Amino acid sequence: MVPLSYYLILSAILFTLGVAGFLFKRNIVTIFMSVELMLNAVNLTFVALSYSLRQLDGQIIVFFVMVIAAAEAAVGLAIIITVFRNRESLNVDRIDLMKL
């Protein structure tokens, strides 16, 4: 038996690590992976609260989050490929102009 709050605090820790990665990393692909980490942390919260409330709606929302995450990953990676083709760099400090 584990208290429910352990799950929620684990989720908070993972979310914070995602925020840290988003802010500290300089590679655009790794920044994108940090966003995925944050989405996963939120999913854990949904599943834990779905267990606690004995309702399946949380799991269905997680399902939708996964679908949106897949679509977001596909579009985001396409944008990254386009940016790399134009800038020849993945470092976000060098991608700081809207126009070439």
Place this chain on the structure above:
Amino acid sequence: MYQLLFFVFAGAAVGFAINLLLQRHPIHSALSLIGVMASLASLYLMLGAEFIAAAQIIVYAGAIMVLFVFVIMLLNAGEEERTQRSRFAKYLGLPLILLLVTSMAAVIYRQVPQDAMVRFGDFPGRTADIGRRLFLNYLLPFEVVSIVILVAIIGTVVLARKDSETEGPGKAVVSEK
């Protein structure tokens, strides 16, 4: 036993996430993220969410991460360059991150009742019930999500298309052959 398994998988998830931050090469970060997702799938199983656990492995650790690894290899992404631009992040970053996690933990401790326990097998979230609810109560969001995916497919194809005549992705839409 349950407690032991929880701490093993929770420790693995946090360890892999920290490794994601510390690794300089994107491919190592991607492999760490797969580890995080596998640990989270085990935690979902322990919470009685078999369908979500399977979908986590198939969709996240399978499809999405394959996409990431594919892009990393396609772009031949090398080691991350270190830049020392922000002194603010250097000195205040870690304290602010710790402040964020402690404030979230404080809110959780205040809001969640202390006697709420998680026991294995207590809540069998049956996959059949999820499907029934998905197609009865959540039918409209389901259809909207399918449109979102269609738009995402079209957007991805347009964005990632390589055009030989014009340069720049903006013109790719105009130059239909």
